[in-house]
Amino acid sequence: MKSIEEIREDIKKELTPKRFKHSIGTMEKAIELAKKYGEDIEKVQYTALVHDMAKEMSKEQLIEYCKRNNIKLSKMDKLVPDILHGIVAADIATKEYGFTKEMHDAIYYHTTGREEMTLLDKIIYIADKSEEKTRIGEYAEELRKITKDKGLNEAILFIIDNWTIPKSIKEKKIIHINTIYARNDILKSIKE
Template identity: 40%
Template sequence: MLCNEEMRKGILSRLKGYRYQHSLGVERAAVWLAGKYGGDPEKAAVAGILHDITKHLSPQEQLNLCEKYGIIPCTVEKSEPKMLHGKTAAAIAREEYGMPEDVCTAIACHTTGRHGMTLLDKILYLADYIEETRDFPGVEKARELAKVDIDRALLYCYDQTLTELVARGKLIHSDTIAAYNDMIRQGVRWRDE
C-alpha cells in the first residue's frame, strides 16, 4: 500500500482552501482516468493528492526547497518560481512520503508536461486540467476528449496552454514545447478532421 489512511490525512492536512478541494478533485479524476485507460488507480490517487503539496509556498520557499533537494531551476523556472511546485512536490513525495519514482516523475511534470510521458504522467497532467472544480474556457472540451482518447485530450490541453501563454506574453517552458512536439510527432490530433 502506497498511502494508508493516516498518511492520506497527513497529506491533506497540509492543503488549505481551494487547494484542498482541487487536490481531492484531481485524485478523483486521476482514479477515473486510470480506470478508463488501464493505469494504476492507487498510484494515480496518491499522485493526485500530492501534486500541489508545495504550491502554497512563496517563491523564496520554492527556491529554498530546490537548494535543499538539489533541484536546479531553469531560466523559465527562475523567472516563474511557482512553476517549481511540481518539482518541489515530487521531492517531498520522494523524501517525506517514500513514493516510488514513477509517482514522483508524474508529480514533477504535472505543470509542464515532458517528452515521452508515461501513462501515469498523462493521467496526472490531464486530471489536474479537467478535475471538477476547474472552470475556464475550454475545460469542457478537454473533459469530452478525456472520455474518448487520453492522447487527444492531452494534446488539446497543451494547445490551449500554449495559446494562453503566448496571448499573455509569458515564457514557455522547454518541457511543454517538447511534450507538444512529441505528441505531434506521434501523429496525435485533437481536432476533428
C-alpha cells in the first residue's frame, strides 16, 4: 500500500482546498476517536483520508464510473445521488490502494450509515461530520459535545435526527433506506 504521505498528495490533487482541508480534519478526528475507542490507528487514518476522494466528480461521472466498473446501483442509490461519491471512492481505494473490505465498506456507507455499523464505520461516519477544520457552527459544536459525553451511538442518532433527515425533508429529497436501517439499529442498541 502507498504511504499516508503519498495518498495525501494524491488526494490534494483531486480535491478543492476546502475539501482537502475537510479530509485532513476527518483524518485527525478519526484518529482521536480511534484512540478513545480502541480502533487501529493506521486503518482509520487511511480510510478517513480518502473517504471523499470522488467528491469532485459530477453525478453523471459517478454513474458512468459505476457502469464501467460493474458496480451495481439500486434504484434507491440512483435517487439519492449524494451517496454516489462514497460508493465510487470505496472502489477506487480498493483498486488503487488495496483497501480491505472493511475499509471499503466504511467509505461506501459514510453518507448514510447502515444496519450493524462496525466500529470503523461509526468512527468514519462521525469524524466526517464533526471534524474541526471545516465543520463549524452550533450544530457541529453540539455534535462534538454529544460524541464526547454520550458516545458513538448517541452521536450517530444525533446526526441522523438533527441533520440528515431534517435536511432531506427541508429540501424535499428522498431519504435513503440505509439511513433508516442505521437509525433503527442504533436506536435499538441505545435502548438495550
